[in-house]
Amino acid sequence: MINNQYWAMSSHPEGMPKKDNFKLVNEILEEPQFGQVLIKTLFLTLDPYMRGRMRPGPSYAPGLKKDEIMTGEIVGIVEISNSTKIPIGSFVRARSGWTKYSVKSDSEVIILDHSSSRISTYLGVLGMPGLTAYHGLLEIGQPKAGETLVVSAASGAVGALVGQIGKINGCRIIGTVGNEVKAKYITEELGFDYAINYKKENIEEKIKDFCENGIDIYFDNVGGEITDVVLNNLAYKARVIVCGQISQYNAIKTPIGPRNLWSLIRTQSKIEGMLVSEYGDKKNQVALKRISKWILEGKVKYKEDIIEGFQNAPDAFQKLFTGENFGKLLIKVDDI
Amino acid sequence: MINNQYWAMSSHPEGMPKKDNFKLVNEILEEPQFGQVLIKTLFLTLDPYMRGRMRPGPSYAPGLKKDEIMTGEIVGIVEISNSTKIPIGSFVRARSGWTKYSVKSDSEVIILDHSSSRISTYLGVLGMPGLTAYHGLLEIGQPKAGETLVVSAASGAVGALVGQIGKINGCRIIGTVGNEVKAKYITEELGFDYAINYKKENIEEKIKDFCENGIDIYFDNVGGEITDVVLNNLAYKARVIVCGQISQYNAIKTPIGPRNLWSLIRTQSKIEGMLVSEYGDKKNQVALKRISKWILEGKVKYKEDIIEGFQNAPDAFQKLFTGENFGKLLIKVDDI
Incomplete structure (x- = not known):
């Protein structure tokens, strides 16, 4: 049993999302079952498309319901594993949402090679x-x-x-x-x-x-x-x-x-x-190899705008729409 | 020497083109020279794109200047020929503009097969x-x-x-x-x-x-x-x-x-x-064969809205924009 916190959408925003459209929820997560892992979030990405999900009515993906966890991708580290495919200590990416911890099936998780790149880049230039x-x-x-x-x-x-x-x-x-x-x-x-x-x-x-x-x-x-x-x-x-x-x-x-x-x-x-x-795995593999090569060659640079602290996610989200943030906006949730 | 009349744009319209944006001009046409023909217009087509040409400033084609002949396609009959390629009496299509007669080089003229279709269709469903x-x-x-x-x-x-x-x-x-x-x-x-x-x-x-x-x-x-x-x-x-x-x-x-x-x-x-x-001759040939076949088979019907009399062209042109006309709008300029 793991004590967890996540951000839910407490109400649909009208206009700019405000802090009171979000609420921090405490929950107790069950231990991962067979084929599942427990992930500790290291970085959470904040992206403009999330505003669309907060809208009532259909978009290209189903909209969030009131009190549902905010949607989004994270990179994290596997702390408990009941999967034969994903060892403890693996760095992974998953669509866990705005949460400190998550339990995911191994099929929902992508293992990342942390040796060659900063882990946060898998939410930005390599994400x-x-x-x-x-x-x-x-x-x-x-x-x-x-x-x-x-x-x-x-x-x-x-x-x-x-x-x-x-x-x-x-x-x-x-x-x-x-x-x-x-x-x-x-x-x-x-x-x-x-x-x-x-x-x-x-x-x-x-x-x-x-x-x-x-x-x-x-x-x-x-x-x-x-x-x-x-x-x-x-x-x-x-x-x-x-x-x-x-x-x-x-x-x-x-x-x-x-x-x-x-x-x-x-x-x-x-x-x-x-x-x-719309683009499949094969095209994505080629794309990521090329982008990585361009980064190594100095032809592609990237900038990250990292906000410390999970509690700051709703305030940071606003900065996407005011033009205040500068570079890929990420929340640093925890240390390795 | 042939006495001719044509419609010119006398001023750029503001809003709906009015009759006073046009003027009827009398001119004397020279006889066709070597490689040229004299065409008597039978039908003149009126199309919405012509409004764009009356606008000052660039479009996908150069705009009309004041006093220039109104642009447009006609079908007609060759009355005098100085071309070895186009015999007298040929039915032809040409970009002659809003004119009763025109002198054109044979390279600017397309010979039409009047036996298989009504001549006017070459400005509409087969145009x-x-x-x-x-x-x-x-x-x-x-x-x-x-x-x-x-x-x-x-x-x-x-x-x-x-x-x-x-x-x-x-x-x-x-x-x-x-x-x-x-x-x-x-x-x-x-x-x-x-x-x-x-x-x-x-x-x-x-x-x-x-x-x-x-x-x-x-x-x-x-x-x-x-x-x-x-x-x-x-x-x-x-x-x-x-x-x-x-x-x-x-x-x-x-x-x-x-x-x-x-x-x-x-x-x-x-x-x-x-x-x-944007589409070339080859594609056009295929298209016209298919459309002709569909007409013969009764799968494609067409309707023409024919206004009698060259003098009525400016008034008829307005009908394109009011929704008054019904079917392909044509001016019948002369009989064969």
Whole structure:
């Protein structure tokens, strides 16, 4: 019997999720049964998609019910094992949710090789955000050398990698960010060609300056005004990957904007939604090998924004939507 | 020397094109030179895309300048020939514009086989609108038996054929139209499963009624509110073909509507712009053979809305945007 704590959704948020939409629940976990393991969470990842799960009504995955544990992936260490496949002390990743401990069947758990990478990277650049960036850009975006690629939320977990993979593929890269520190980071550290600070600069003017032959690929993490401007500046046969719409997630009503699908006829372009879960194991294996190699070669850099303490998860979650966090947002739950 | 009359754009319209945006010009045409023919226009086609050409600023084709002849295709008969390739009396199609007579090089002219079809069909079901419907639906839409296809402007030159080709491919077809006569026409004559009268019925309710498993394919000729509703009701991996946005063409400012690209992520769908000029001769030959065969077999019906008299072209053009015309809109310019 293990004393555990987890964060549940206590009510559906209206607008920005507040601390009182969450509650910390104490529970007693049963020991793992045959084929199961007990995992101590080391890091919990916080991602924008979680806001979607807090919405009543359907999304691409079932929504959370009141008092249900917050959904999410963790990396952790196996403290008790009743599985022949997963020894005690294994580092693992699992969809355990916002919890300090979890009991999982061995089929639900992925063993990680902690020797070659920091364990936290399996939630970021070598995890779901990394695969999202890789498949979204390469499968839908089909980047070609010399093309112009615009990435929104460019210093974020997905956007930063999109830009760098675009660069490896020979594209000109323009990223949008929310402050000057992030602007400097993406241009000076990550090798983006230009940064646009959407909070201070005129997006339309800057897009026209930096993309005078139009935008060949737009990797959309944000939606809203930036997307409107991009759609008006597409190149011939442009590809728009809709990965996230973070500017819209806390909206209480559907926001409105220009109806500009006409731009798709004019330029013969397409807009396509992407979900990382659409890509299978084989493609994921290739992707992770390549990303790891690029990291070793110094062609891909990543940044983590690690908040200490499980109790801080709800407050930290808000930072995703205010633009306060910088890099992959993680909660450090416990030491090894 | 031939006395000719043509319609020019005398000013860029604001909103709905009015008669005073056009002027009738008298000119004297030179006799055709070597390799040229003189064509007497029999029918002139009026199409929504022409409104785009009247706009100042770039589109996918250069915009008309003030006093320039209105752009457009005609079918006609060769009255004088200085070409070894095109005998006098040939029925031909050419991009002559809104004109009674034109002199064209033989390379700019397509000879038509008048024996097998009505000459006017080469501007409609066997012309640009027919190829638009065929390629847009089959190449981008990829219809599969059992899927649900929604077509807007469903009794129009493009929409009517889209629905019928969808039916041949085993889809359930829902069309939107602007009055009860057209609703009856598409269901009773063309074999659509359902019609929605967007002027009288609640589009959202009807879409939910008729498409309870979501919309697999949307062929968008209209844009605006219908498109907004459709995007909120897409099925998994839906395809949206953006062919026209007639509801927006006369807007003075960019209209606004819901920002709902989120639906593309949720359903893993795509929206793609289509232009018939993207498809080459080989594909067009196959398309026209198939459409002709379907007409002979009674699987494809078409309707023409023929206005008599060249002088009526500007007034007739307005009818495209008010929903008054019914079927492929043509001006009968002269008899054989």
